[in-house]
Every structure is written in structure tokens, then in C-alpha cells.
Amino acid sequence: MDKIRYGIIGIGAQGSSYARFLTGKPEIPGFELPKGPEHATLGAICDIDEDKKAKYTEIYKDIPFYTDWKELVLSGNVDAVITTVPHYLHTTIAIFCLEHGVPVLVEKPAGVYAKAVREMNECALKHPDVAFGIMFNQRTNVLYKKIREIINSGEMGQIRRSNWIINTWYRPDVYYRQSSWRATWEGEGGGVLVNQAPHQLDLWQWICGIPTKVFAKCRFGFGRNIDVEDDVTIMAEFENGAVGTFITCTHDACGTDRLEIDLDGGKIVVEDSKKATIYRLKEFEQDYNKNLKPEDLFKIMSGNGAGGMYETEEFENTDGWGKQHITVLENFACHILEGTPLLAPGTDGINGVNLCNATLLSAWLSKEVDNPVDEDLYYSELQKRIEEEKNNKAGR
Amino acid sequence: MDKIRYGIIGIGAQGSSYARFLTGKPEIPGFELPKGPEHATLGAICDIDEDKKAKYTEIYKDIPFYTDWKELVLSGNVDAVITTVPHYLHTTIAIFCLEHGVPVLVEKPAGVYAKAVREMNECALKHPDVAFGIMFNQRTNVLYKKIREIINSGEMGQIRRSNWIINTWYRPDVYYRQSSWRATWEGEGGGVLVNQAPHQLDLWQWICGIPTKVFAKCRFGFGRNIDVEDDVTIMAEFENGAVGTFITCTHDACGTDRLEIDLDGGKIVVEDSKKATIYRLKEFEQDYNKNLKPEDLFKIMSGNGAGGMYETEEFENTDGWGKQHITVLENFACHILEGTPLLAPGTDGINGVNLCNATLLSAWLSKEVDNPVDEDLYYSELQKRIEEEKNNKAGR
Numbered sequence: 001m002d003k004i005r006y007g008i009i010g011i012g013a014q015g016s017s018y019a020r021f022l023t024g025k026p027e028i029p030g031f032e033l034p035k036g037p038e039h040a041t042l043g044a045i046c047d048i049d050e051d052k053k054a055k056y057t058e059i060y061k062d063i064p065f066y067t068d069w070k071e072l073v074l075s076g077n078v079d080a081v082i083t084t085v086p087h088y089l090h091t092t093i094a095i096f097c098l099e100h101g102v103p104v105l106v107e108k109p110a111g112v113y114a115k116a117v118r119e120m121n122e123c124a125l126k127h128p129d130v131a132f133g134i135m136f137n138q139r140t141n142v143l144y145k146k147i148r149e150i151i152n153s154g155e156m157g158q159i160r161r162s163n164w165i166i167n168t169w170y171r172p173d174v175y176y177r178q179s180s181w182r183a184t185w186e187g188e189g190g191g192v193l194v195n196q197a198p199h200q201l202d203l204w205q206w207i208c209g210i211p212t213k214v215f216a217k218c219r220f221g222f223g224r225n226i227d228v229e230d231d232v233t234i235m236a237e238f239e240n241g242a243v244g245t246f247i248t249c250t251h252d253a254c255g256t257d258r259l260e261i262d263l264d265g266g267k268i269v270v271e272d273s274k275k276a277t278i279y280r281l282k283e284f285e286q287d288y289n290k291n292l293k294p295e296d297l298f299k300i301m302s303g304n305g306a307g308g309m310y311e312t313e314e315f316e317n318t319d320g321w322g323k324q325h326i327t328v329l330e331n332f333a334c335h336i337l338e339g340t341p342l343l344a345p346g347t348d349g350i351n352g353v354n355l356c357n358a359t360l361l362s363a364w365l366s367k368e369v370d371n372p373v374d375e376d377l378y379y380s381e382l383q384k385r386i387e388e389e390k391n392n393k394a395g396r
Numbered sequence: 397m398d399k400i401r402y403g404i405i406g407i408g409a410q411g412s413s414y415a416r417f418l419t420g421k422p423e424i425p426g427f428e429l430p431k432g433p434e435h436a437t438l439g440a441i442c443d444i445d446e447d448k449k450a451k452y453t454e455i456y457k458d459i460p461f462y463t464d465w466k467e468l469v470l471s472g473n474v475d476a477v478i479t480t481v482p483h484y485l486h487t488t489i490a491i492f493c494l495e496h497g498v499p500v501l502v503e504k505p506a507g508v509y510a511k512a513v514r515e516m517n518e519c520a521l522k523h524p525d526v527a528f529g530i531m532f533n534q535r536t537n538v539l540y541k542k543i544r545e546i547i548n549s550g551e552m553g554q555i556r557r558s559n560w561i562i563n564t565w566y567r568p569d570v571y572y573r574q575s576s577w578r579a580t581w582e583g584e585g586g587g588v589l590v591n592q593a594p595h596q597l598d599l600w601q602w603i604c605g606i607p608t609k610v611f612a613k614c615r616f617g618f619g620r621n622i623d624v625e626d627d628v629t630i631m632a633e634f635e636n637g638a639v640g641t642f643i644t645c646t647h648d649a650c651g652t653d654r655l656e657i658d659l660d661g662g663k664i665v666v667e668d669s670k671k672a673t674i675y676r677l678k679e680f681e682q683d684y685n686k687n688l689k690p691e692d693l694f695k696i697m698s699g700n701g702a703g704g705m706y707e708t709e710e711f712e713n714t715d716g717w718g719k720q721h722i723t724v725l726e727n728f729a730c731h732i733l734e735g736t737p738l739l740a741p742g743t744d745g746i747n748g749v750n751l752c753n754a755t756l757l758s759a760w761l762s763k764e765v766d767n768p769v770d771e772d773l774y775y776s777e778l779q780k781r782i783e784e785e786k787n788n789k790a791g792r
Contacts, residue, residue: 292570
């Protein structure tokens with residue numbers, strides 16, 4: 001076996017992109033595809049939608065199409081499965097795959113509530129021989145990889161503060177009306193936190209660590225005809241006492257994406273996920289603090305900061321569209337074929353779900369909560385929102 | 397009378413700058429002074445420090461020098477007073493001036509705790525004929541003035557979110573050791589919130605309104621041998637439901653100053669208090685939301701935001717050092733002489749003090765608080781910190 005045959009469960013916007021990457025066949029004439037993964041191909045497709053069946057059996061004539069995802073998993077036509085389905089189903093499908101020895105690459109978010117994701121992870125621990133990954137494609141962004149390496153190396157010391165504003169996903173009402181499950185408590189389990197921001201919720205924790213406490217304010221259905229959160233402000237505390245903020249919304253038509261991390265040894269700023277600037281202090285701040293003399297004060301206090309104390313380095317990410325997803329598809333294939341380490345082990349998905357759950361619970365209860373939160377409490381509060389949503393819809 | 401004679405109470409770093417502006421006499425040879433206020437001059441100086449008396453009676457031979465500030469106020473040598481003294485004294489001196497009919501320009505912050513500032517403001521209301529201003533010199537920054545005008549005009553609609561990171565004041569331990577009252581609960585009543593950030597606490601509220609709720613985390617004596625807060629993260633809620641964050645610390649040697657305001661009609665970003673960028677949507681976001689069609693979605697969702705939806709305008713502030721303070725000194729003089737409207741009425745000082753008090757109280761109690769807070773509760777909590785500080789000092 002030199003190529004992994006992927007089975008795609010759910011052939012919507014994301015699933016159809018993967019099909020194109022894996023086959024090299026653009027269904028949009030004239031659309032130029034990036035080079036697909038070398039060690040993977042398309043094995044089968046599944047969807048419950050009859051229109052999609054008609055469409056995709058026409059485009060991919062030789063590829064088996066299933067309407068029952070369990071049939072696809074057990075068909076023998078696939079060496080691995082990708083779950084491009086509504087979020088609630090990720091854990092259900094992953095557990096079935098793991099129990100039947102079929103490698104599974106889950107889409108983000110790993111799930112909607114921590115309880116289900118924990119059960120999936122426990123199942124994965126029982127089946128360590130079955131490959132289990134998650135599509136955290138943004139971990140392949142060279143900027144975030146490099147920043148993580150710098151921070152993990154310790155060369156810039158401990159993190160003191162981190163702030164991310166990530167609003168570069170404008171979603172008007174027409175977007176939310178695309179399908180009935182979208183941006184609902186029942187169908188999707190949340191709004192911007194479960195649909196748009198999971199990558200950043202993952203990257204933030206991948207780079208800066210897992211918060212221990214969360215206070216958050218969410219606006220639900222702000223300017224949109226939905227009941228879920230579409231405007232979020234998080235304040236989180238980390239184990240070493242560092243404080244971070246994370247801001248995201250879907251109504252900002254001008255879009256900001258700016259991550260700033262303040263460390264003992266300087267500062268890192270990433271703008272638009274495209275450009276990173278490292279401000280590297282020549283000594284750790286603690287050492288400057290210890291050694292500065294009264295006569296240095298005027299120099300430092302006049303003007304902004306102290307230019308002479310640091311050097312800057314810039315680097316860029318120029319990855320085109322599709323590159324990141326293809327890298328994860330290839331990595332997961334090579335992991336199965338050759339044991340290449342996973343870019344994103346499937347079990348890592350729980351961190352983003354935990355933080356999402358803590359954020360919503362804090363906003364619902366109007367108080368600071370521990371992270372991870374009590375998963376039963378979260379689940380029962382979520383059920384209340386599902387009930388309320390039904391009543392709201394009935395009243396519309 | 398064509399010039400106001402200012403009496404400076406407290407001739408430290410700030411007071412001596414004002415003396416230079418008012419006399420045009422630099423005590424530092426070769427130092428080029430900006431042009432001073434046209435309608436003001438130096439009437440008298442007061443300080444309790446004998447060394448300063450020796451120094452300044454030598455420099456300003458014709459200017460009366462007092463060691464008792466009440467004597468200066470009542471001397472007949474001054475038409476107005478400036479309070480460049482430790483913050484606790486601002487309200488005491490201002491009340492005395494108001495009661496004796498002497499115009500008073502208080503330094504920022506207006507005071508340390510809301511109770512005293514409220515009493516000062518009540519006194520001012522009883523003496524509407526006595527001019528009462530506050531040195532919010534940064535309100536003269538053309539960027540913030542223009543942004544306030546834009547927002548107040550309503551042309552960009554309501555504010556949805558505001559975020560300010562203001563860390564451009566690196567303060568090492570040697571700074572804190574300059575005088576015994578600095579950065580103490582007893583002497584100064586706080587740290588970065590009462591000393592470095594009052595201008596931004598004022599500007600934020602001057603531009604974005606007064607928060608109704610505050611949740612905050614503070615680090616006390618982080619990396620410094622002090623008991624007060626030197627690292628602050630605020631999450632505030634405003635009357636219209638908008639959420640804002642405000643971040644400030646004194647240990648960031650690389651310094652960030654970035655204000656972002658998101659509105660119905662676009663976005664405003666100010667960097668380093670020097671450059672503002674206005675992203676003006678061609679229609680309000682609400683209208684885009686209403687009118688966008690499914691076929692517009694792909695264009696909007698691909699790439700960052702939607703370039704065609706807005707136009708940008710940039711403007712800069714190029715004010716040199718001293719310009720802002722001189723503008724306030726001149727404005728207050730013209731207010732007395734000709735009734736020119738005040739740039740910053742003295743009573744406005746309470747907003748910054750309230751927000752500072754709410755921030756500290758929230759951090760102390762680890763919960764969200766209303767703004768303004770219960771002033772007696774704040775005062776009693778402050779007294780506890782003063783006691784603890786005494787014990788900590790005794791143990792050092």
C-alpha cells in the first residue's frame with residue numbers, strides 16, 4: 001500500500017474540497033487546484049442527501065457512494081475516514097471507526113460538548129493501534145509552528161500575557177440561512193465558537209497553554225436571526241498567573257486578526273495570520289529590571305518603550321488556499337503508512353471544546369468558571385438552550 | 397488682567413515642567429522649550445521640601461515660594477492653582493481653592509477613591525463661579541478629539557466593541573524606589589491605574605462611554621518590589637451591551653499602544669497614539685447584512701473581510717512633547733479670562749477614578765462589579781490594603 005484511500009463522510013463545502021484535493025479533479029471548470037497529497041487518494045464518499053448522490057456519482061464515476069456512513073466505514077473501500085459532518089456526529093463516527101479498526105481524521109471541532117469528546121478520547125486510548133487525528137490545519141501555518149517552537153524552547157522565558165482578536169469572518173444572515181442546522185444549539189451546538197473560531201481556540205492553547213479559569217461575555221444572536229453566540233469576549237487565567245483575552249465575532253465586516261504574546265524575553269505579534277514580528281529583548285526583562293540605574297530612567301521613560309533594548313525579526317506565511325488541509329491529509333496518510341508523527345493527534349481536540357464549553361457556561365452563569373468545566377453541568381445547560389431555541393423558533 | 401498667574405503646588409517632575417512652560421526659562425541648559433501658554437504666567441510656587449525651596453528660589457528669583465500650600469492659595473499672588481502633588485491631596489487642595497474662590501486645575505487622577513472625588517465635585521457644584529478643570533492633556537491629542545467627534549456625530553452608528561492595550565510605560569524597580577510614597581496603597585492609592593493609565597481610562601470613557609459593569613484581573617507587584625497593581629486586564633460592559641477590554645502594565649519593555657473600536661459603520665484603530673485609521677463601511681453593517689445575497693457570500697467569505705465594502709482614511713498626531721499640557725494651561729487661562737469652554741471640566745475626573753476603583757474591587761473580590769462601585773465598600777477595602785502593606789514593609 002503506497003496510498004491511503006480516504007472515505008469522506010459528508011460531502012458539503014469542506015468534504016467536496018477534500019474530494020478535489022484527493023482526486024485532482026476540480027468540479028469548477030477553470031479553477032486551479034493546489035497539488036494534492038502524495039500518499040492519499042479518494043476511496044469512497046457518503047452523504048444522506050440524494051441530490052448530492054446524483055451530483056457526485058456523476059463527477060466521480062469510479063468512486064463508490066454510500067448513504068449510510070457505517071456501510072462506508074465497513075466497506076473495505078477505505079483505509080481511513082474523514083468526518084465532514086455536523087459537529088455532533090464527529091464523536092459518534094470517530095468512536096465507531098476506532099472500535100472497528102478504521103483510522104479516523106475528525107474535522108474540527110472535535111465535538112460540541114466535553115462529555116462526548118472525553119468518551120471519544122477514552123475509546124481512542126483503548127485502541128492505540130488505530131490512527132486518530134484531527135483537522136487542525138492551521139497548526140501547519142509556519143508562523144504559528146515557529147512561534148510555538150520559540151516559546152517551547154524557553155529562549156524567551158515565560159508567557160506573561162496573550163491577546164487575540166480574531167474577527168476575520170464576516171457572516172451575514174444569508175449565510176446562517178444556508179441550512180437549518182447551522183448556528184443552532186440543536187444542530188451545531190453553538191455559533192462562532194464551534195464553527196469559525198475552533199482553529200484559534202486550538203492554536204491559542206497549543207501555543208500559550210491551557211487556561212485554568214475563564215470569565216466570558218457572549219452576545220447571542222447579535223444583529224442576526226439566530227440564538228447562538230456570535231460575539232465573544234474571553235478573559236482567561238493560566239497556570240503561571242498569566243492573563244489572556246480572546247475576542248471573536250462574525251459581524252465585523254472590516255475584520256481584525258491580531259495575536260500578541262508578551263514574554264519575559266520580549267513580545268510576539270502576529271497580524272492577519274500572515275506576518276509575525278518577534279521583538280527579542282537583549283536580556284530577559286527581569287535582568288533589565290535588576291540592573292537598570294537611575295540615570296537610565298529618563299532614556300527609558302521618554303518616548304515609547306526602549307528601542308535599544310530589543311531587536312526585531314519578521315517572518316511571513318505565504319501558504320495559498322488548500323495547502324494547509326492538504327498537508328494534514330498527507331501527514332495523516334504518512335502516519336498510517338510510515339508512522340510519521342501526527343501534526344494534530346485526535347485527542348488534542350478536547351482542549352478547544354473545553355474552552356468553548358467554559359466560555360459559554362461563564363456567559364450563561366455570569367461568573368468566572370474553572371476550565372475544564374463540570375461536563376454534566378455544561379450538558380444540562382446546553383439542553384436548556386436547545387429547549388429555548390425550539391420555543392423561539394415556534395414563536396418566529 | 398490679560399494673563400493668569402498660576403500657583404504651582406508641588407514642584408516635582410511635573411510641576412517643574414509647568415514652571416518652565418509658564419516662564420519660558422529652561423533650567424536645563426540647551427534644552428529647547430516649546431512655546432508656553434499666551435495667557436498665563438507663573439505666580440508662585442509651593443513645596444514642603446527645603447532642598448526644592450533652595451533650588452527654585454535660585455532659579456526663579458522673582459517668584460514667591462511657599463512651604464504652606466494654603467498660604468499660596470490665599471496669598472493674592474495667584475489667579476489659579478495647579479495641584480502637582482501626591483494624588484490623595486488633589487481633592488483636599490481643590491476643595492480649599494473652590495471654597496476660597498480660587499480657580500483650580502487638578503492633576504490627574506482627580507483623586508484616589510470615588511468618595512473624596514464626589515465630595516470635591518459636590519463642592520464645585522456649590523461654587524459654579526469658580527473655574528475648575530483637570531489636566532487631561534491627552535484630550536487635546538487631535539486623534540482622540542477627531543475620533544470622539546466622529547463617534548458623537550453618529551455617522552458611524554453605535555459602538556459594538558472597544559479594546560485598548562496600553563503598555564508603553566516601562567517602569568523598572570529603580571523607578572519605584574525614587575520616592576517612598578510612589579506605588580504604595582498609602583502614598584499613591586494604587587499603581588498603574590492611578591499613575592500611568594489615568595489618561596487612557598479617561599479617554600476610553602470620553603470616547604466610548606461609561607461602563608456599567610466591570611470584571612478585572614490584576615497582578616500586584618508582578619516582578620517588582622511593590623504591593624500595588626502593575627498588570628491589569630479589564631473586561632467592561634457598556635449600557636448598549638457593547639463589551640470592551642482595557643489592558644495595561646508597567647513591565648512591557650517593548651510597549652504596545654493600540655486602541656480598536658468596532659462600530660455599526662466600520663472600525664477605528666489608533667496605534668501608538670500617533671496614527672489613526674478609519675475603516676468606513678459604505679453602508680452600515682446592518683444594511684449589508686440585510687441586503688447581501690447568497691451569490692455575494694463566496695466573495696465575502698474568501699480572504700480577509702470584504703475590501704470593497706469599506707474605504708480607509710488615515711490621520712496622524714505630530715504634537716511634540718509639552719504641547720498638550722501647554723494647551724490645557726492656555727485653555728484654563730482663557731476659560732477664566734474669556735469664558736472659553738473647558739477642554740476637561742474638573743468634575744469629569746470622577747469617571748476615571750470610578751473605573752479604577754471598580755477594577756481594583758473586582759480583582760480583590762474576584763467577581764464582576766457594578767460601575768460605579770459602592771464607594772464605602774471600596775474605601776474600606778483600600779484601608780485593608782494599606783494595613784497589609786504596612787505589615788509587608790515591616791517584614792521586608
